[in-house]
Each structure stands twice: as C-alpha cells, then as structure tokens.
Amino acid sequence: MNPGTPDRGLADRLLSAGVLNPEQLELASAEQRRRGIGLLSVVAELGLTAPEKLSEFLAGEADTRAVNVLHPLPDPGLLEVLPLALARRLRVAPVAKSGNTLALATSDPFNIVTLDLLRHATGCDLDVVIAPERDILTALDRMEATAPTIHEAIDQVLEQTSTPASKAGAGPETADTTSSDAPVIALVNQVITKAVTSGASDLHVEPQERMVRLRLRNDGVLRADVLVPKALQSAVTARLKLIGNLDVTETRLPQDGRTTVLVDRKPVNLRLSSLPTQFGESVVVRILDPGAGIPGLKDLGLSETLESEVRDSLASPHGVFLTTGPTGSGKTTTLYSLLQELNRPEIGIFTLEDPVEMTVPGIRQTQVREDIGLTFGAALRSLLRQDPDVILVGETRDTETATLMVRAALTGHLVFSTLHTNDAPGAIPRLLDMGVEPCLLPDSLIAVMAQRLVRRLCLQCRQPATEPLPGANANPIPQPWMPCGCAECRDTGYRGRVALFELLRFEERFHDAVIRRAPHSEFVRLAREGGMRCLFEDGLRRIQEGITTLTEVVQAARQP
Numbered sequence: 181m182n183p184g185t186p187d188r189g190l191a192d193r194l195l196s197a198g199v200l201n202p203e204q205l206e207l208a209s210a211e212q213r214r215r216g217i218g219l220l221s222v223v224a225e226l227g228l229t230a231p232e233k234l235s236e237f238l239a240g241e242a243d244t245r246a247v248n249v250l251h252p253l254p255d256p257g258l259l260e261v262l263p264l265a266l267a268r269r270l271r272v273a274p275v276a277k278s279g280n281t282l283a284l285a286t287s288d289p290f291n292i293v294t295l296d297l298l299r300h301a302t303g304c305d306l307d308v309v310i311a312p313e314r315d316i317l318t319a320l321d322r323m324e325a326t327a328p329t330i331h332e333a334i335d336q337v338l339e340q341t342s343t344p345a346s347k348a349g350a351g352p353e354t355a356d357t358t359s360s361d362a363p364v365i366a367l368v369n370q371v372i373t374k375a376v377t378s379g380a381s382d383l384h385v386e387p388q389e390r391m392v393r394l395r396l397r398n399d400g401v402l403r404a405d406v407l408v409p410k411a412l413q414s415a416v417t418a419r420l421k422l423i424g425n426l427d428v429t430e431t432r433l434p435q436d437g438r439t440t441v442l443v444d445r446k447p448v449n450l451r452l453s454s455l456p457t458q459f460g461e462s463v464v465v466r467i468l469d470p471g472a473g474i475p476g477l478k479d480l481g482l483s484e485t486l487e488s489e490v491r492d493s494l495a496s497p498h499g500v501f502l503t504t505g506p507t508g509s510g511k512t513t514t515l516y517s518l519l520q521e522l523n524r525p526e527i528g529i530f531t532l533e534d535p536v537e538m539t540v541p542g543i544r545q546t547q548v549r550e551d552i553g554l555t556f557g558a559a560l561r562s563l564l565r566q567d568p569d570v571i572l573v574g575e576t577r578d579t580e581t582a583t584l585m586v587r588a589a590l591t592g593h594l595v596f597s598t599l600h601t602n603d604a605p606g607a608i609p610r611l612l613d614m615g616v617e618p619c620l621l622p623d624s625l626i627a628v629m630a631q632r633l634v635r636r637l638c639l640q641c642r643q644p645a646t647e648p649l650p651g652a653n654a655n656p657i658p659q660p661w662m663p664c665g666c667a668e669c670r671d672t673g674y675r676g677r678v679a680l681f682e683l684l685r686f687e688e689r690f691h692d693a694v695i696r697r698a699p700h701s702e703f704v705r706l707a708r709e710g711g712m713r714c715l716f717e718d719g720l721r722r723i724q725e726g727i728t729t730l731t732e733v734v735q736a737a738r739q740p
C-alpha cells in the first residue's frame with residue numbers, strides 16, 4: 181500500500197485499542213495524505229499518544245512484546261555484537277543475548293529490510309521486541325556513557341576553581357565562574373539529569389554553614405542526595421539561576437523563573453525559585469515532565485461507583501467542577517484526564533494555566549503571565565469571547581477569578597478549576613469567603629472532588645502482612661501487604677504514588693446551608709448524609725487492594 185494512502189484497517193484498530201480518539205485520527209490521516217508517509221510514523225512524530233502506549237499497540241500487532249530498555253539498562257558489552265554506529269543509524273538497541281539469539285529493540289517491527297540487514301551484520305537470530313525510538317536512542321547513549329559521576333564532576337570543578345574554600349560564603353555571592361564554567365555546567369547538568377531520571381518531583385539546593393546539601397523529593401518524600409563543598413556554592417547557584425533566566429546579580433530578593441531542558445532526548449520543564457537564607461541562596465527546582473502522558477479516567481484508580489458519578493458530572497452541559505487538595509496532590513493531572521474524556525471534534529476546549537504542564541492535542545492552551553497583566557481573571561474575560569464549550573482555569577486564586585468562573589458556568593459553559601481546601605465540603609464555604617454570591621452557587625456548582633497522593637507499595641518486594649492492623653472500635657483493618665525494601669524502590673518499600681478521592685455532588689440539600697453561609701461542619705454532615713465516602717474510606721479500599729498501607733493513608737487523609 182502507498183504510505184500516503186490511509187489504511188482503514190489500521191486506523192480502526194488504533195481507535196478500538198484506544199491509542200487515538202477520532203479527532204486525533206482525523207488529524208493524523210490528513211497529515212499522512214499531505215506528507216505521503218506511514219500512519220504510524222505520523223502518530224509518533226506528532227506525539228498524538230504516549231510512546232509507551234504506541235509501543236504496546238505495535239507489540240500486539242507484531243505478536244511480540246514491549247520492553248523498557250532503560251530499566252534495567254542493557255549490558256554495554258552487547259555493543260560488541262551490534263556496533264554502536266550501526267545501532268544508532270538503524271535506531272535499534274540490543275537488549276539481551278542467549279546462545280545465538282539476540283533480543284533486539286526497535287520502534288518499527290515491520291521494517292523487513294532493516295531486520296534482514298541486522299541478521300546479516302550480527303550473524304544472530306533476532307528476537308524482535310518493541311520500545312519507543314526515543315528510549316532506544318537514550319539507552320544507546322547510556323550504554324556508551326563516558327560522562328563523569330556527580331562526585332567526579334565536583335572534583336573537576338575543585339581542581340579548576342581559583343576560589344579558596346576558606347573564603348567561600350564569607351560575603352555576598354557572585355556570578356564569577358569564568359575559571360570553571362565548563363566543569364560547573366557539567367556538574368549542574370549531572371545533578372538535573374539524576375533528578376529527572378530518578379523520577380524526582382523537586383530538587384532542593386540548600387546552603388548550610390560549611391557545605392551545600394542537595395536533596396530530591398521522590399514520591400513525596402525528601403531524601404538526602406549529595407553534599408557539595410561550600411567553595412562551589414556560588415558557581416552552582418549562579419548556573420542554576422542562568423538556566424532559569426533569573427537575575428544572577430540579584431542575591432537579596434526572591435526570584436522565580438522557568439525553562440525547558442533536554443534530558444535523555446526528552447523536553448523537561450523546570451520551575452526555579454531562589455530565596456535568600458542565612459548562608460546563601462536556597463534554590464528549589466520543580467520538575468515537570470510534559471511527556472509523562474495523561475492517564476485516562478479509568479487509570480486514575482477511581483472506584484466503580486465514583487467513576488460512574490464523575491461521568492454523570494461530566495455529562496452536565498454547564499456548571500463548575502472543582503478539584504481540591506494541597507499543592508502537588510495531582511489535581512491538574514486529574515483535570516487533564518477529565519478534559520481528555522470530553523475532547524471530541526464537536527467541542528471547543530480552552531485552558532488557562534500557570535504553567536502549561538502538558539500539551540494536549542486538540543485543546544487550545546494559554547499560559548497565564550501575571551508580569552504583563554495576563555492574569556487568570558483578565559485571560560478568562562477574553563477567553564469567553566472565543567466561543568468556548570469547556571474551560572479549564574488552572575487555579576482559582578482570587579475573588580475576580582471565582583466570580584467570573586461561576587458566571588461563565590451560568591451562561592452555558594462547563595468550567596473546571598482547582599481550589600486549595602482540605603476536603604471537598606470545604607470548597608463551598610471557601611468560594612463564599614472569596615466573594616461568590618450565595619444565590620449564584622446553587623445553580624452553578626456541579627461537584628467537588630478532593631484528592632491526596634499516597635505512596636504505592638513496591639510490587640517487587642512487598643510482603644504479606646502477618647496480622648491485621650488495629651482499627652476503630654476494636655475492629656481490625658485488613659492489610660494484605662506490607663513494605664519491605666529493595667534496589668528497585670531504593671529500599672523504601674514504595675515505588676510511585678496513587679490518589680485517594682472523595683466526591684461531593686452538589687444537591688438541593690445544600691441550598692439552604694449555602695444561603696445561610698453555614699459553617700464547614702454542616703456541609704460535611706450534609707455530604708455524608710448524601711453518601712459521600714471520605715478520603716480515609718477510599719484509602720481503606722486501596723489498602724484492601726494491596727496498593728498502599730494504613731500508615732500512608734493516615735498521613736494523607738483524615739479519619740471520619
């Protein structure tokens with residue numbers, strides 16, 4: 181078949197497998213006709229789906245399996261079987277060798293010419309497996325890696341720096357790193373790369389009296405990583421500020437910045453914050469991976485009942501749907517999942533975000549910039565003139581935004597936003613405190629979903645629990661699994677995080693309490709009477725499923 185001719189069978193299989201939605205398929209088919217290349221190549225180039233999801237689909241099509249070529253990394257000795265230059269040119273990676281059979285990762289299992297060439301070049305039988313092309317190239321880079329470790333990079337900077345350690349930190353920090361620019365750049369790059377590849381959400385650079393402590397936040401927990409000599413504090417801080425487009429000469433005032441860097445051939449968004457402290461500037465780097473992929477509604481881990489109630493809320497033609505929780509609790513990810521459910525060709529979806537954390541094909545996304553006056557309120561006013569059906573307001577921060585959001589819902593728009601409250605019922609008095617008129621709220625608010633993140637038990641090392649845990653009223657809480665610790669989870673017993681949810685659906689029972697501006701406790705009582713399961717109860721469900729532990733749930737959620 182001509183590569184530029186749409187393959188309806190393949191297109192239908194992509195739809196049925198959930199790899200693409202109809203709008204994405206229409207876009208890919210149009211681009212295929214225009215460029216005259218294969219449909220799968222278009223899907224990969226446009227980033228219409230997560231690379232891992234496409235690999236799983238291809239593995240099914242080729243009757244083979246998808247693999248992760250980065251964890252664990254293949255033995256670099258395999259490059260003696262398949263030369264690195266040839267592997268890079270053909271974009272394949274050797275994974276393992278057993279006898280005369282070479283397991284070979286490729287992103288295109290149907291390229292017969294390439295596979296025949298590789299059989300001839302290696303003299304091996306091939307066991308073809310699937311991996312994203314980006315991961316294959318990254319694996320080859322790591323297999324060849326000659327970059328120094330962080331400690332080696334520190335030694336290189338110390339060898340070339342001309343600043344005596346005894347004088348470092350004695351006065352205001354300076355940006356003069358000319359004597360060791362290259363080693364400092366390599367050191368900071370190593371630190372950022374390690375933070376990203378370890379799955380950290382934040383990197384903390386903390387100046388102490390006699391050294392600089394680097395810590396990483398993995399799965400919500402800060403852990404010590406590296407100690408950097410005090411002599412390098414000014415150079416490391418200056419380099420981070422340069423990366424984040426901050427004023428290097430200003431060390432007395434807090435600053436915020438952002439940038440995008442490439443790590444393992446993937447763009448990673450960094451948000452940097454500098455703060456003057458007693459021993460120098462503290463720098464915190466928030467790490468946002470736009471290529472992490474957006475989970476589907478079914479992938480969020482909602483109970484069947486809760487998922488059904490969320491879908492009913494999404495079917496509303498207009499109104500406000502809020503997610504609540506502390507910073508870093510996954511609210512924005514949940515909202516992206518909800519938008520994906522609504523993302524159809526006949527619906528116009530707009531977002532206002534600070535920052536735009538993930539690019540979603542088919543959705544028009546706007547970056548809020550308060551420094552030039554493009555606030556959430558100002559942008560929302562303009563956005564309402566763009567004929568939207570669905571609007572995402574990244575955060576409801578002030579009275580203006582809250583009022584405009586409610587009025588947008590009353591004029592026929594479906595609005596999503598986030599709010600900082602401790603639970604779902606707390607969103608109602610919070611909106612009233614922000615200045616929303618009580619008479620407007622009953623006709624606009626659809627639902628509020630609160631959430632928290634808890635650490636997920638490592639599936640490699642979790643162990644059966646020997647006895648149930650004590651619960652309220654002497655009723656034991658069944659806990660089938662307990663953490664242990666292994667190399668995969670850095671000896672923590674946990675790997676990754678999952679969300680706990682509680683959903684308040686706004687009903688007529690709340691109207692009188694809203695008009696009276698009732699206290700938070702009354703909204704909690706009304707919600708419980710309406711059948712709302714609280715965060716703690718959802719946590720018990722996750723415990724019984726063997727996903728997490730009571731310790732995690734108690735730390736994250738209140739018990740009723």
